Amino acid sequence: MENNAKKRQRPGRANIKLEDVAIHAGVSPATVSRFLNNPKVVSEEAKKRIKAAIATLGYMPHRAARALASNxxxxxxxxxxxxxxxxxxxxxxxxxxxxxxxxxxxxxxxxxxxxxxxxxxxxxxxxxxxxxxxxxxxxxxxxxxxxxxxxxxxxxxxxxxxxxxxxxxxxxIHDSTQQVLVDHLVGLGHRRLSVITGQPENNDRVATRLNAIVAALESHGLDLDPRCVINTHYSYADGREALRRLMALDEQPTAVLAGNDVLASGVLFEAHSQGIDVPGHLSVTGFGDLAISEHLYPPLTTIRTPxxxxxxxxxxxxxxxxxxxxxxxxxxxxARFCLRASTGPAATPALAHGIGGDGF
Amino acid sequence: MENNAKKRQRPGRANIKLEDVAIHAGVSPATVSRFLNNPKVVSEEAKKRIKAAIATLGYMPHRAARALASNxxxxxxxxxxxxxxxxxxxxxxxxxxxxxxxxxxxxxxxxxxxxxxxxxxxxxxxxxxxxxxxxxxxxxxxxxxxxxxxxxxxxxxxxxxxxxxxxxxxxxIHDSTQQVLVDHLVGLGHRRLSVITGQPENNDRVATRLNAIVAALESHGLDLDPRCVINTHYSYADGREALRRLMALDEQPTAVLAGNDVLASGVLFEAHSQGIDVPGHLSVTGFGDLAISEHLYPPLTTIRTPxxxxxxxxxxxxxxxxxxxxxxxxxxxxARFCLRASTGPAATPALAHGIGGDGF
DNA sequence: TGAACCAATGAAAGCGCTTACAGACACCTG
DNA sequence: CAGGTGTCTGTAAGCGCTTTCATTGGTTCA
CATH class of the missing domain: 3.40.50.2300 (Response regulator)
Known part of the structure; x- marks a missing residue:
């Protein structure tokens, strides 16, 4: 009967509040609050008693109340x-x-x-x-x-x-980072590049990098065949499927710029199962450098993102x-360029359709 | 001067509160609150006006206050x-x-x-x-x-x-799930199994599964050589390193039960680079079934966890x-057993140390 | 000795909501 | 037409904290 107000119970919380701590410690709520938020202004004596009260009562501050009061x-x-x-x-x-x-x-x-x-x-x-x-x-x-x-x-x-x-x-900076990869491939003699990446409309980084690829190729006097650009989702299976489509082209690309390492891994897996030599026949780059990428066969040339x-x-x-x-x-x-073994000199046209190298 | 109280500004929030909405809509705060929490009790007329007020003021409820009041x-x-x-x-x-x-x-x-x-x-x-x-x-x-x-x-x-x-x-259920893997390997003729997993002291699932392995082997009249149990961390590199240690044993195991698919992948990678035939010379199982596991060489026999x-x-x-x-x-x-190609019959002792099969 | 200062505290007013309660009104029913 | 019922609404009392302001008692300094 000591409390005649209708007591709204707090289900879901221990029912100890700051005021209880204050009473237990024989100080005012204000002092307890100060102890919690700015202990240096309260006396050693009070600190000790409040600490003890908190421990014995198992008090937990109520953050919503704190948020409301303190903003x-x-x-x-x-x-x-x-x-x-x-x-x-x-x-x-x-x-x-x-x-x-x-x-x-x-x-x-x-x-x-x-x-x-x-x-x-x-x-x-x-x-x-x-x-x-x-x-x-x-x-x-x-x-x-x-x-x-x-x-x-x-x-x-x-x-x-x-x-x-x-x-x-x-x-x-996505542009220049992406450009490193393009320059790398072009420097290896690749002239017909392909891209497997995400959906630029949902992802401004993808869009930027796609533009950067086009610009970089342009600066080398090359262009990007639209049939060599595949926008897909980010799964291994999507990467595999995309490579299949690319390989079905009558003019096959000699290199794949994958939008991320998952896609690149998918490409590597598909290449392996089709017996396509990487990098002998096809060079592959990733983007992101996942933990697994350095362990793949061959280890993936990619960009390490921070x-x-x-x-x-x-x-x-x-x-x-x-x-x-x-x-x-x-x-x-x-971001840093990681040169590994999935990229190499472009196959000469004469060899382009052969299955080169020692496979895996 | 209409508000002589020191006004604590709320940095970090639009300063529109429920009361403002109420005033704008010409109703009481209670009605606005009801509109927000239990709209069916407020009249269509009020609803309309409140909706309009919320839209024009750009009101956002203050959840901390709500949490405090409503618990x-x-x-x-x-x-x-x-x-x-x-x-x-x-x-x-x-x-x-x-x-x-x-x-x-x-x-x-x-x-x-x-x-x-x-x-x-x-x-x-x-x-x-x-x-x-x-x-x-x-x-x-x-x-x-x-x-x-x-x-x-x-x-x-x-x-x-x-x-x-x-x-x-x-x-x-970890025990019986783990047991499936052990039974599978034993059924393939493996007698000397090894385990590469995490730290049982930090992870009760690891501990349970480790015990389950011992129990399952026991039920087949086999035991687990302590030297064949490696507790490590969950990275590809750790998996590789662990396999190296296992292969350095004078009595090499014919199968590895990896604690998860990352570790199992590491084992596969290391086996590949050492020219160890999987599953011809060594069988490997994972746990977890990551997206990549079915694409590995060979695809990983593992447990698909939900x-x-x-x-x-x-x-x-x-x-x-x-x-x-x-x-x-x-x-x-x-959890479901996924039988793939990383497990096979145990090599006969005569062949155990040879490098069998066609590698990757 | 009195003024000035400081450190430590408490009282009390909110923070922006929700909700119990009561009141207002319209509508039935006998 | 009194009384009941139901629907909608407003009033006001908190929710558990923080923080301003005022107060206290003790110290220092001229």
Whole structure:
């Protein structure tokens, strides 16, 4: 009867609140709160008693209440296209790790490469009061960007770097990175290249790299046969299927630029099962450098992308912003060319259709 | 001057609140709240005006306030060992997808196979008011379980199923699943098996499977030479290194049971580079069935684990519990044996040291 | 000795929502 | 027409914290 108000029970939480700790420790709630948030202003004596009270009561702060009162949720959101690809999962791991280290919790959503879904999910994260947001890519609706600026949370676009971007970003320059691969192949004598990649309409990095390939070829006086460009999804089976289509062409390409290492692996697998010699008959490049890529037969020539570095840099950027620290809007984390054995001199036309080399 | 109180600005959010919507729509805050949470009780007229007000003001609900007032955060937490492995990332994708569909947001933490970290991170998620929790495995401190029950949030242990578990769980039975592999190899004439797996002390599934291997061998009157058991980490390089150690033994095993498909792939890669014929000279099994496994040379005999199914079942279970619906505590999602080409009859002793077959 | 300062604390007013309760109104029913 | 019923709405009291402001008692300094 000591409490005549209808007591709304809190299912789903231990029912100990800050006030209980205060009573137990013989101090005011304000002091307990200060102990939690800024311990140096409370006396040793009070600290000791509060600590004891927290321990014996098993008190856990109620973050929603804290968020409401202090206007700080201590959460940061991320929306990524998928976790299927090791690329994003490593980024997220590094990101989450950095956040946790700094006392932030990650709210995660997956967009499945769908722009509407990305927007929708980001909205929900904002409603949840995330103090900052990590996103992938930069192409999105004006409405999305205007929400972001209206709400005023710091955000960062990852996986790309453009020195003239109007938004904070961290990643690498896709054009020049992609160009390295094209130059490499052309330098090996390849004249008829092919591309197997994702859907440019859902993925601005794919679109950029595709353009970069065309531009790079142009600079060599070459062009890209549209029949040699296959836009597909990111699975091994898709990579295999794409190579089959390419090999069915009457003028077969001598090299394949795969959009990522999964696709490239698929190409390698298919080449193997068809007895196509790589790199004797066909050169293959990947993009991303997965852990497995150096172990494939032959080891894959690819681009090592800074997955963890991007996650960490994004976290550091956002945390710095939230702490009011000055920090540059754009961070370039270069991707590196990994020359391995899946690329080699273009077969001379005379040999082009033979099954060369020692296979696998 | 209409507001003489010191106005704490809300940086990081659009400053429109429910009350503003109410004023704009000419109704009380309660009605707006009802519109948001239980629209069927508000009149069509009011609905229309509130909808318009929300749209023109660009109102976004403040979830922390809502959580505080209603005692429902609409968030669910998950702690997984890693996202590095496709296993858990697929589970998380499926889980998150299901949550989002039901209006829940995922708070994600990664424990890196560390029990203290798992506990710590789960605590933080609980502080954030997650209404339910998905975990991996079942071995954890009594303190952890007591917190879970004290706080009273529904939780579920994933990746294992035990009909006699006292906690909700969803997954498969490791013992019998593992046994299938052992029986398969023994049935092929293998007598000297080896195991390459993770660290049983950090991973109860590994420990269970290891015991299951010993038991299964015993049932065939065989035993497991301790020198043939290698506990390592989950990388391709670790798998390769482990095979090297196994091959350096004076009595070489004729089969390797790898703890997961990554390790098994490493074994395959190393076997290839050493010219060891698989399965002619050495049989290899995996565990998990990654997307790549069917494409390897030779395609990997392994166990297909229900990754997405586990994520979905876990989400469904927790959501049902939160909705007060009856639902069984334990869900068995069987793992399936995938017979492929990496296993074959044990080499006869006479041939055991030769390099057989056509390699790759 | 009194003014000035400082460190430590408590009282109380919210943060932006939800919800119990009661009131207002329209409509039946006997 | 009194009384009941049902639908919709508003009032106001919190949810568990943070934080401003005022107060206390002790120290230092001129």
């Amino acid at each position: 700080h949720s201590r959460t940061i959101g991320a929306v990524v296209p998928t976790l299927d690809n090791a690329i994003f999962s490593r980024q997220i791991m590094a990101f989450q790790n950095r956040l946790a280290f700094n006392g932030y919790t990650l709210l995660l959503a997956v967009s499945e490469y769908d722009a509407d879904s990305e927007f929708q999910q980001a909205r929900v994260l904002l409603e949840h009061g995330v103090e900052a947001l990590m996103l992938v890519g930069e192409r999105r609706s004006a409405e999305f960007y205007s929400l972001l600026t209206r709400v005023g949370v710091p955000f960062v676009n990852t996986w790309l770097y453009r020195s003239d971007s109007i938004h904070p970003c961290c990643g690498f 997955k963890e570095e991007i996650g960490e840099a994004a976290a550091d950027f956002l945390i710095a912003r939230l702490a009011g620290r000055e920090t540059p809007d754009r961070t370039e984390l270069p | 429902h955060s609409r968030t669910i937490g998950a702690v997984v060992p890693t996202l590095d492995n496709a296993i858990f990332s697929r589970q998380i994708m499926a889980f998150q997808n299901r949550l989002a569909f039901n209006g829940y947001t995922l708070l994600l933490a990664v424990s890196e196979y560390d029990a203290d970290s798992e506990f710590q991170q789960a605590r933080v998620l609980l502080e954030h008011g997650v209404e339910a929790l998905m975990l991996v495995g079942e071995r954890r401190s009594a303190e952890f379980y007591s917190l879970l029950t004290r706080v009273g949030v529904p939780f579920v242990n994933t990746w294992l199923y035990r009909s006699d578990s006292i906690h909700p769980c969803c997954g498969f 990754k997405e199914e586990i994520g979905e079942a876990a989400a469904d279970f927790l959501i049902a519990r939160l909705a007060g619906r009856e639902t069984p505590d334990r869900t068995e999602l069987p």
